[in-house]
Amino acid sequence: MFFRSPVRDSRRQIEVLVIIALMLLSVTNNVWSVSAQKGTVLSSTARVTALSPIAALSLTEWTVPSSGAAPWGIGLDSSGKIWFTENASGKLGRFDPTSNDFTEWSIPGGGSPRYVFVSDINMTRVCFTEYSSNKIGFLNTSNNTFVRWQLPAGSNPVGIFVDENNDIWFTESGRDVIGRLRPSTGQLTEWTLPGATGSPSSPLLRPWGLYVRVPPLAGGNRFVWFTELESNKIGRLEANSGRLAIWDLNTLAVTPGIRYGPMDLTADSANNVIFSSIYANRISILGSNGTVYSEYNIPTLDARPMSVRSDSVRNAIWFTEYNASNIATANTTSATQRFLAPTPSLSSLSPVSTSLISNATTVTSQSNVQVPTVTMNIPIFQGPLGGVTEYRLPTPVSRPNSLVLDQGGNVWFTESNATINKIARLSIPYVFQLSASPNTQTVSQGQSASYSVSVNLLGGNPLPAQLSLNNASSNLTVDFTPQSGTPPFTSTLTIATTNSTPTGVYAMDVMVTSGGQSKSSAITLTVQSLPPPSFDFGMNIIGADTATAPQGESASFEIEVTLISGSSQRVNLTASGFPAGTTHSFTTLGEYAPFTTRLYIQTGIDTPPGSYPITITGTSSEGITHHQTPILQITEVNRDFSLTAATNEVTLVQASRTDLTLIVTSIGPFNGNITLNGAFSPSAPGLTVTFLPSWVAPSPNGGTSQAIAQIVATRNTPGQIYQLTVTGTSDTPSRTHEIVLTVRVSPCLIATAAFGSELAPEVQFLRTFRDQQVMRTFAGSSFMAVFNSWYYSFSPAVAQFEYSHATVRMMLRALLYPLIGILHLSSSSYAILNSPEMGVLTAGIVASLLIGQVYVALPAACLLWIARKRPRVRIRNAVKLAGATFLTSIVAFFVAESLTLTWLMMMASAAVVLIVLGTTGILGVVVALQYAKQRL
Numbered sequence: 001m002f003f004r005s006p007v008r009d010s011r012r013q014i015e016v017l018v019i020i021a022l023m024l025l026s027v028t029n030n031v032w033s034v035s036a037q038k039g040t041v042l043s044s045t046a047r048v049t050a051l052s053p054i055a056a057l058s059l060t061e062w063t064v065p066s067s068g069a070a071p072w073g074i075g076l077d078s079s080g081k082i083w084f085t086e087n088a089s090g091k092l093g094r095f096d097p098t099s100n101d102f103t104e105w106s107i108p109g110g111g112s113p114r115y116v117f118v119s120d121i122n123m124t125r126v127c128f129t130e131y132s133s134n135k136i137g138f139l140n141t142s143n144n145t146f147v148r149w150q151l152p153a154g155s156n157p158v159g160i161f162v163d164e165n166n167d168i169w170f171t172e173s174g175r176d177v178i179g180r181l182r183p184s185t186g187q188l189t190e191w192t193l194p195g196a197t198g199s200p201s202s203p204l205l206r207p208w209g210l211y212v213r214v215p216p217l218a219g220g221n222r223f224v225w226f227t228e229l230e231s232n233k234i235g236r237l238e239a240n241s242g243r244l245a246i247w248d249l250n251t252l253a254v255t256p257g258i259r260y261g262p263m264d265l266t267a268d269s270a271n272n273v274i275f276s277s278i279y280a281n282r283i284s285i286l287g288s289n290g291t292v293y294s295e296y297n298i299p300t301l302d303a304r305p306m307s308v309r310s311d312s313v314r315n316a317i318w319f320t321e322y323n324a325s326n327i328a329t330a331n332t333t334s335a336t337q338r339f340l341a342p343t344p345s346l347s348s349l350s351p352v353s354t355s356l357i358s359n360a361t362t363v364t365s366q367s368n369v370q371v372p373t374v375t376m377n378i379p380i381f382q383g384p385l386g387g388v389t390e391y392r393l394p395t396p397v398s399r400p401n402s403l404v405l406d407q408g409g410n411v412w413f414t415e416s417n418a419t420i421n422k423i424a425r426l427s428i429p430y431v432f433q434l435s436a437s438p439n440t441q442t443v444s445q446g447q448s449a450s451y452s453v454s455v456n457l458l459g460g461n462p463l464p465a466q467l468s469l470n471n472a473s474s475n476l477t478v479d480f481t482p483q484s485g486t487p488p489f490t491s492t493l494t495i496a497t498t499n500s501t502p503t504g505v506y507a508m509d510v511m512v513t514s515g516g517q518s519k520s521s522a523i524t525l526t527v528q529s530l531p532p533p534s535f536d537f538g539m540n541i542i543g544a545d546t547a548t549a550p551q552g553e554s555a556s557f558e559i560e561v562t563l564i565s566g567s568s569q570r571v572n573l574t575a576s577g578f579p580a581g582t583t584h585s586f587t588t589l590g591e592y593a594p595f596t597t598r599l600y601i602q603t604g605i606d607t608p609p610g611s612y613p614i615t616i617t618g619t620s621s622e623g624i625t626h627h628q629t630p631i632l633q634i635t636e637v638n639r640d641f642s643l644t645a646a647t648n649e650v651t652l653v654q655a656s657r658t659d660l661t662l663i664v665t666s667i668g669p670f671n672g673n674i675t676l677n678g679a680f681s682p683s684a685p686g687l688t689v690t691f692l693p694s695w696v697a698p699s700p701n702g703g704t705s706q707a708i709a710q711i712v713a714t715r716n717t718p719g720q721i722y723q724l725t726v727t728g729t730s731d732t733p734s735r736t737h738e739i740v741l742t743v744r745v746s747p748c749l750i751a752t753a754a755f756g757s758e759l760a761p762e763v764q765f766l767r768t769f770r771d772q773q774v775m776r777t778f779a780g781s782s783f784m785a786v787f788n789s790w791y792y793s794f795s796p797a798v799a800q801f802e803y804s805h806a807t808v809r810m811m812l813r814a815l816l817y818p819l820i821g822i823l824h825l826s827s828s829s830y831a832i833l834n835s836p837e838m839g840v841l842t843a844g845i846v847a848s849l850l851i852g853q854v855y856v857a858l859p860a861a862c863l864l865w866i867a868r869k870r871p872r873v874r875i876r877n878a879v880k881l882a883g884a885t886f887l888t889s890i891v892a893f894f895v896a897e898s899l900t901l902t903w904l905m906m907m908a909s910a911a912v913v914l915i916v917l918g919t920t921g922i923l924g925v926v927v928a929l930q931y932a933k934q935r936l
Helices: 006-027 749-755 761-774 778-791 795-804 806-832 836-867 875-899 902-935
Strands: 041-043 056-063 071-076 082-086 091-096 101-106 113-118 125-130 135-140 145-150 157-162 168-172 177-182 187-192 207-213 223-228 233-238 243-248 262-267 273-277 282-286 292-297 305-311 316-321 326-331 338-340 345-348 352-355 358-362 366-370 373-385 388-392 400-405 411-415 422-427 431-437 440-444 448-459 465-470 477-481 489-496 504-514 517-528 536-542 546-550 554-565 570-576 583-586 590-592 595-602 610-613 615-620 625-628 631-635 640-645 649-653 656-667 674-681 687-692 704-713 721-729 734-744
Touching (some): 071 113, 071 411, 071 422, 135 157, 135 168, 157 207, 207 262, 305 400, 431 517, 448 517, 546 554, 554 615, 570 595, 590 595, 704 721, 749 761, 761 806, 806 836
Parallel strands (some): 440 517
Antiparallel strands (some): 056 422, 071 082, 091 101, 145 358, 157 168, 243 345, 282 292, 305 316, 326 388, 373 388, 477 489, 570 590, 570 615, 640 656, 721 734
């Protein structure tokens, strides 16, 4: 995999000597201090109790079906399946641990697939790099299709990461470039690193590992961390701004002149960057702020650490040792030295974007039956030394390469030696520890003791744990707070005694059960007898020990304090357990025993009803206490309100408003806002009710509030009887009140004003003729819809003018008498015919004929007679036009009648009336002209 030169071998010998010296210093617990500028020890870290290393791990191995596949990269999907690349056979593989089944896909023309990444965003894509064929690709698992993009020659992509936008990030180790591919558009963006090679496939920096994250408050800016294997550097690229920070490990003076060779990297839960130093044989950590550096020395020389992963659950770092065939873990709670990190060099990179064309190929997967498994236990090989523990694999040349952790805490890795050709899993056993401190306590009768119980995680994936106390006497009261948890956690065990608990030594066992395992820790409690008190007192409730009070009223208890023994002492009284909204007081809070006192309790209107045990405590000067627990019973008081109106029957006419007074009265201690709403049954257009104000708040115990209901009926509101339901709503009750509302059809406004009252016989006749005859027919109602639109556009103003001028009222009354007579004749003509529709047509023609004669022709004739002038009018042509229009209107009338076409009937009926009225006027003028001609 890697090639050595003679110079490099000499340097390696020096490095080995330095590492041996450092290991000896670590073993003898010496803390060394380096005075160089970049290697100064920041602090001699205090020793922390490390998690005990696991004595043996369970190793299970599965042989990859393709012979000599040399599995390299490894990943894990959300269903627990393991994905891996086959570097030698050019395949992508998947292993299902539940069935021991392998599935393989041959990558067409794929050259040396290296690392693999299973995206949490799009689980149908498994992305990978092709080192020798210079490609980035993914397998679409939904249709077995490989989608790949060709990179420039000599790119040699290695590390890969997929961010939450499905963008694929990778290192081009042969061109010293950081790349990003956007699969949705095929856009390739590349950042060429400072000092990059000018000859592809001959790198000077060799970027390798890659990790991408979006820091908080970064506005979505991606921080791309990477290693430079050959230049001995760690870098961070801010994708949005192009800012680049480079930490040069050559300037670290921890071990002067050592070559680290940073390779794989990741980050822990605290965003510390962790990387493997393959040449320095170390695991290194760059703090999240980039200013602190620490490292772990690997006990086995020239182990070549490759893949590294953080295990936050177990406070550990897992890594593979390629040369040594070890799987190792570094305990992050153990002592390690912290140094100043190199000062990063800052610069800015400009990305270059191009477009790549993807190539999609559909392939057939090769599924294999279950393969044999080999399971064994592997003990600790070395350690813990300096916080590192190593486990050696059974085959010394297995070449463990990439590593991943599953949700169960198991460690999966590839054994990339083509002759070994395996996928393996280290199962971490679940181990926990129980301790109780202190393990022995002594108390007197009536006292309690507390123990701190700790459940610590030693290894494996933690499971819920339950605490209990075995061999506890029934004379003891036991309480765990909390009684359960997930390791690691701490609980407080409280053991309480009473004055009657027998004295002696109580031996007990604190037990914890989790995942089918149980641990115990022995404790003892010694109970001593209390010395006889020189003073004691008694406390009793005089009378009933239950008091009842309605909400808002009071209750009381009388307490007697007696002297039982010794010289009298002062006894102070306290009380607790009262419900919300109450106050309490004693007639005396304390006196020298014996004495009596009374506890008064005042409830509130809003005090919740129920039964409450009240604890009354008496405490002497020496701390002796006694209790009494009477019961306070609070009953609920009825709280309601009534809703009434000044009248339950209201009448108004169309296009008018009436005001109705509503009265809201509180009942009992009711106290709150009441919102008023109204609804009509049946609902009608233009019929509304508004409340002023919209809510009221009567005072408690019979207080009243008033509101005005403004009821409005528009001109279009049908005249009939309605039911208005007024609803008052509060936080608790809701009450309604029914009001009968009669809407009367709008009267003839001009006639009502002229005759002084809508009850005048003339006005009642006009209304009866309209409502009982005209409006009951299809033709009549259609005509009245047109007539009302015209009439009510001016009649309110005329009627208002009439009310203000008596002379005008008299004149209009005289003008209306002929109209009333005409309508009487029309009403009679309506009654002659048996058909209401024909009757209303006849009545309309008769009325229009007579109205035209009286109100149009007669005045016109009089004016012409007085003027003695003959207007130049072609009478014959006008009459012919009117006749033709009249016949057309009659035909339209009957068509509308037969087809029930409202719009046509409105036009036809109005046209008949206007033509007859106009023609009559014309005939009157003709008569006047003939008369004037004879006179002249």
